[in-house]
Amino acid sequence: MTSQFIVGITADLSTSIPTDLYINGQWVPAQDSGVFAVVNPANNQQLANVASACEQDVLSAIDAAHKAGPGWASVSPRARAEVLRKAFELMIEHKEVLARLISLEEGKTRAEALGEVAYAAEFFRWYAEEACRDQGIFMRAPSGANNILVKHQPVGVCLLITPWNFPAAMGTRKIAPALAAGCTTILKPASETPLTALYLAQLLEQAGVPAGVVNVIPSKRSSMVSEVSLSDSRVRKISFTGSTEVGRLLLAKASERVVNCSMELGGNAPFIVLEDADMDVAVESAMVAKMRNAGESCIGANRFYVHQARAEAFSSRLAQAMSELVLGDGMKEGVDVGPLVNASTINKVEQLVDQAVVLGAKVLTGGARVAGPGFFYKPTVLVDIPNNADILREEIFGPVASIITFTSEDDMITAANDTIYGLAAYVIGANVGNALAVADKLEAGVLGVNRGFISDPAAPFGGVKQSGIGREGSQDGLHEFTEKKYIAIEW
């Protein structure tokens, strides 16, 4: 196995991080010897070279997952649950290494990285419990002609593709339910953040996951990985988290063989402050919903619709709170906001803000990047944004709050729903009945009412419209990896 000591991880933990591919329980280099560099977004320095899977490696991983399938499917739910429970325990035991890896390759602050590890590990604990509770149906047909038996069976070999913004949680949110359901998997992590996924594979091996059940194949050639996998009749499912743009391409490819799809895609979340909102709750929730992971979150609040009567108070308090945040290397103590992940992400944020300002938007705080090295953008609040600014339509994926005022609730709801996306939304209002009535009218799959933090492994997470298909977390997340088999019986 090729593994590397990574500066920042290993000084006091003496742990080396694997950098090969993990296929069939073996650590192997790419068959064409390809590698790619992983860099630290806080200083643009190289952290490691990681093996880059080629076509032959993808086929080896499919082979391994296919061969391991019947064995893993026949393991009892209880035994599968115990492996998942062990994975949870190992993640908690090694949370320090995981958190440092996440900070180093993704940029999260230490506190947020530890939070991600806890959230990510919880998927293993939750699905360890759910593995034994997956119930089918037995009933007498209404006609009395026969009995109806419905069994849940594992869907088979699953291709899992994850984004960089939550390198641990986006992987465990798929691997844990897939394993609980009895599926075998091939994980292609994002090229920006493969180290966390590779280290996770090592922990899964220690937890007792048999060879071939989880394969991890970072690759610089992501479209080759999906082309080869989705063309192979042994691959029965794709579960993808990432942009809507790439999701559409994968859905088109999957349609050729009618492959089972789960899609967790982009968002453009509205955050609504009603006239009766408690300002402390509004600002505190806004900070969480906006600034989690420096704004690089699919459920990040993008557009703040604030009642005209509260706009001045909310905007000035939010701008004050944003201006007090300390920007810096996420690994350092006292830092509140880390770097954005790469040049293209910061360039997009900069373009969106600059265009809005040229069109007439006013900057209350921030509004510029910080000189490098590293990809730091100042926490920003914009007001008076003209309707034709792209920032009101596109996913910002950065630390920028765009504030829009409203007087009519109906017009605000129409504007909030006027997007191709439908992932998250937030409503802040003291009259909870009214806030829930607004929430009911919003086209979103996950909502926060009087709170900005909404992720929970026990809850169904997913979007409507072009934000996705299917749900992760909860028992629904397990069912994404099962097929129902109906048997009509008489005896």
Ligand code: NAD
């Ligand atoms: P991305 O779509 O660029 O990449 C996601 C993954 O797909 C990466 O592993 C990437 O290497 C791979 N990929 C890229 N092109 C591919 C192709 N043609 N074929 C196969 N794989 C391909 O997204 P990103 O920049 O990594 O992540 C940010 C996006 O992810 C945002 O839009 C965000 O909203 C979304 N996201 C959604 C959720 C959710 O749960 N809905 C969660 C996190 C992130």
